[in-house]
Amino acid sequence: MINNKKINRFLITLMLVLFIVAWLFPxxxxxxxxxxxxxxxxxxxxxxxxLELNVFKQLFLNIYKGLIGEVEGGSGEAxxxxxxxxxxxxxxxxxxxxxxxxxxxxxLSRLRIRGRFFLFMLIFSGTIFPFQIYLIPLFRMYQVLExxxxxxxxxxxxxxxxxxxxxxxxxxxxxxIPQEIIDAAQIDGCGLLHIFIRIIVPLSWAPFATLFLLQFxxxxxxxxxxxxxxxxxxxxPIMAVLADLQNMKAPIPFPVVLAxxxxxxxxxxILVIAFQRYFFKGISMAVAGE
Amino acid sequence: MVRGIELDALEVPKISRIRNYKKSIDxxxxxxxxxxxxxxxxxxxxxxxxxxxxxxxxxxxxVTRPIWIGFQNFYKLFTYPVFRTSxxxxxxxxxxxxxxPVIIALLLALIINRASGGGxxxxxxxxxxxxxxxxxxxxxxxMYKNVGAINEILRLIxxxxxxxxxxxxxxxxxxxxxxxxVWRMVGINLVLFLIGLQNLPVEPMEAAKLEGxxxxxxxxxxxxxxxxxxxxVVVVMAFINGLNAFDIIWVMTMGGPYRSTxxxxxxxxxxxxxxxNFGGGAAASVFxxxxxxxAAIFYFRVLFKDEHN
Numbered sequence: 214m215i216n217n218k219k220i221n222r223f224l225i226t227l228m229l230v231l232f233i234v235a236w237l238f239p240x241x242x243x244x245x246x247x248x249x250x251x252x253x254x255x256x257x258x259x260x261x262x263x264l265e266l267n268v269f270k271q272l273f274l275n276i277y278k279g280l281i282g283e284v285e286g287g288s289g290e291a292x293x294x295x296x297x298x299x300x301x302x303x304x305x306x307x308x309x310x311x312x313x314x315x316x317x318x319x320x321l322s323r324l325r326i327r328g329r330f331f332l333f334m335l336i337f338s339g340t341i342f343p344f345q346i347y348l349i350p351l352f353r354m355y356q357v358l359e360x361x362x363x364x365x366x367x368x369x370x371x372x373x374x375x376x377x378x379x380x381x382x383x384x385x386x387x388x389x390i391p392q393e394i395i396d397a398a399q400i401d402g403c404g405l406l407h408i409f410i411r412i413i414v415p416l417s418w419a420p421f422a423t424l425f426l427l428q429f430x431x432x433x434x435x436x437x438x439x440x441x442x443x444x445x446x447x448x449x450p451i452m453a454v455l456a457d458l459q460n461m462k463a464p465i466p467f468p469v470v471l472a473x474x475x476x477x478x479x480x481x482x483i484l485v486i487a488f489q490r491y492f493f494k495g496i497s498m499a500v501a502g503e
Numbered sequence: 504m505v506r507g508i509e510l511d512a513l514e515v516p517k518i519s520r521i522r523n524y525k526k527s528i529d530x531x532x533x534x535x536x537x538x539x540x541x542x543x544x545x546x547x548x549x550x551x552x553x554x555x556x557x558x559x560x561x562x563x564x565x566v567t568r569p570i571w572i573g574f575q576n577f578y579k580l581f582t583y584p585v586f587r588t589s590x591x592x593x594x595x596x597x598x599x600x601x602x603x604p605v606i607i608a609l610l611l612a613l614i615i616n617r618a619s620g621g622g623x624x625x626x627x628x629x630x631x632x633x634x635x636x637x638x639x640x641x642x643x644x645x646m647y648k649n650v651g652a653i654n655e656i657l658r659l660i661x662x663x664x665x666x667x668x669x670x671x672x673x674x675x676x677x678x679x680x681x682x683x684x685v686w687r688m689v690g691i692n693l694v695l696f697l698i699g700l701q702n703l704p705v706e707p708m709e710a711a712k713l714e715g716x717x718x719x720x721x722x723x724x725x726x727x728x729x730x731x732x733x734x735x736v737v738v739v740m741a742f743i744n745g746l747n748a749f750d751i752i753w754v755m756t757m758g759g760p761y762r763s764t765x766x767x768x769x770x771x772x773x774x775x776x777x778x779x780n781f782g783g784g785a786a787a788s789v790f791x792x793x794x795x796x797x798a799a800i801f802y803f804r805v806l807f808k809d810e811h812n
Contacts, residue, residue: 225618233627239642239686240630242652246645259645259652313539320536336540339548343747343795345771345788349558349781350551353565373547376540405532434635436750441776452637456754459641471645478638485633489626496691497698 247472248272254468279473292473294447295454299433301364302450306371307428311421314379319409322387323395339377348441355442362443370438375428382498386420387413426488427495430481451477559785576786585762589770592677593746596766600745603685605738608692613722616700625697632690640754643683670756673763680764684751692737699733739802743795767791
């Protein structure tokens with residue numbers, strides 16, 4: 214009986230392992246190909262790792278070529294400025310969104326506001342629409358305001374689109390903070406902003422960190438708004454530039470495209486794996502609205 | 504301060520008016536906290552959404568003045584062949600992304616939940632989701648190339664007749680893209696199902712086990728019915744995300760060749776920013792919004808039902 218159970222377990226684990234190998238095969242493919250020279254790419258099977266000791270050197274060389282855009286026959290498409298831009302959008306956008314959302318959530322959760330539900334729904338309605346519905350007027354508005362293809366313009370938009378979700382999560386969190394603490398501070402004569410900074414914020418670093426991770430990753434991975442609101446290499450975020458590389462007719466060696474993709478994906482993959490617990494918590498917050 | 508007390512003694516009504524004034528200033532202070540959010544969300548999200556709705560009733564190329572044409576854009580959406588392809592593809596996307604990632608994730612969750620080393624398996628299956636849709640699109644474009652891994656494997660095992668140029672041939676290409684999309688999305692559904700499974704009470708399963716029920720029966724008759732709340736949430740989210748999928752299609756085919764892989768999400772972008780038919784693009788996005796709104800309302804009703812219990 215116990216033996217049977219053990220065999221069963223072993224078989225299930227074995228099947229899972231085989232499944233995982235097949236599952237991760239596409240990732241292995243791009244890893245292996247990123248380590249090749251153009252010549253090896255043309256002659257070897259995709260999944261074969263070149264049997265040389267300098268595969269890592271070639272990987273770094275490919276990434277380097279992609280980053281600075283020094284590619285034979287290419288049109289000088291450098292990925293490095295895009296990484297820098299996306300770092301700015303992700304960091305600044307997420308921080309602005311969290312600050313704005315926290316202020317709003319504080320008001321909606323603790324202050325005397327008339328039409329609380331209406332205002333909540335007004336801000337929250339920003340996430341209900343599919344992204345496509347914003348694009349045309351945004352594109353026009355950005356040209357009129359002369360923030361089309363500027364870092365300012367993209368940062369502002371990314372902040373705005375992250376606010377509703379942050380507000381939802383933070384409002385739930387603030388609702389859980391005991392009123393007695395706030396009352397006590399009020400009796401001591403603290404103003405509204407003072408209470409917010411001295412009491413609410415120090416109690417909320419956990420959701421702030423989770424939200425920062427989620428929103429940074431979201432902004433980093435965004436394509437459609439980067440495509441719509443910017444055009445030049447210096448301003449476009451990383452995913453828009455990678456899409457350009459992929460769709461470009463100019464013959465950039467494929468190993469370089471894949472190596473650039475790796476370089477562009479690595480930051481968020483590392484974040485997700487390093488902070489997986491927070492991510493999974495954040496995902497359940499996002500979906501179940503807990 | 505002293506003067507204040509004097510005044511208080513002399514003229515009561517005036518003071519109360521000052522207090523009221525002070526009160527209303529205080530009240531305004533409360534609203535100030537909402538201003539940054541309202542300003543950003545209003546300018547960059549709510550205003551454009553309303554504006555798109557209006558544009559969808561006009562013919563507009565972005566240069567000349569928009570002309571009001573009523574429902575004509577929507578009429579074209581259902582009658583022009585190009586848009587019909589897009590609608591059919593959107594239907595495929597809706598149906599397949601509603602079912603495949605959910606069923607695969609549920610199966611995996613039921614197995615992983617009881618397997619040793621479940622945490623490691625979970626993160627490995629989740630890995631594709633941590634890549635962006637753009638990266639996944641590039642990864643699979645490479646898999647689908649003529650000399651890509653899939654064709655090479657088929658040649659290796661002697662099925663040379665089954666090799667295709669997967670993202671060029673109609674109608675294979677739409678399904679090839681959906682496949683890549685499913686590969687990415689299973690991970691997140693798996694995580695949601697595993698959270699749902701861990702929140703289930705264990706007593707009914709233990710009781711069933713004592714009665715000698717097989718694992719299969721426990722899964723089918725106890726666990727899956729108890730998971731229905733999670734399942735509904737996952738299904739609706741999968742449906743909404745599937746209809747919204749843009750990045751992966753854009754990266755793999757840009758909706759081509761000959762607009763054969765477009766869905767509404769891509770049609771909207773192409774009509775607007777490549778053909779400068781802003782009215783048609785707006786109409787496509789409004790129609791998409793209506794479908795997604797219907798799904799969202801269903802979703803919220805399920806969530807609120809949870810809160811009542």
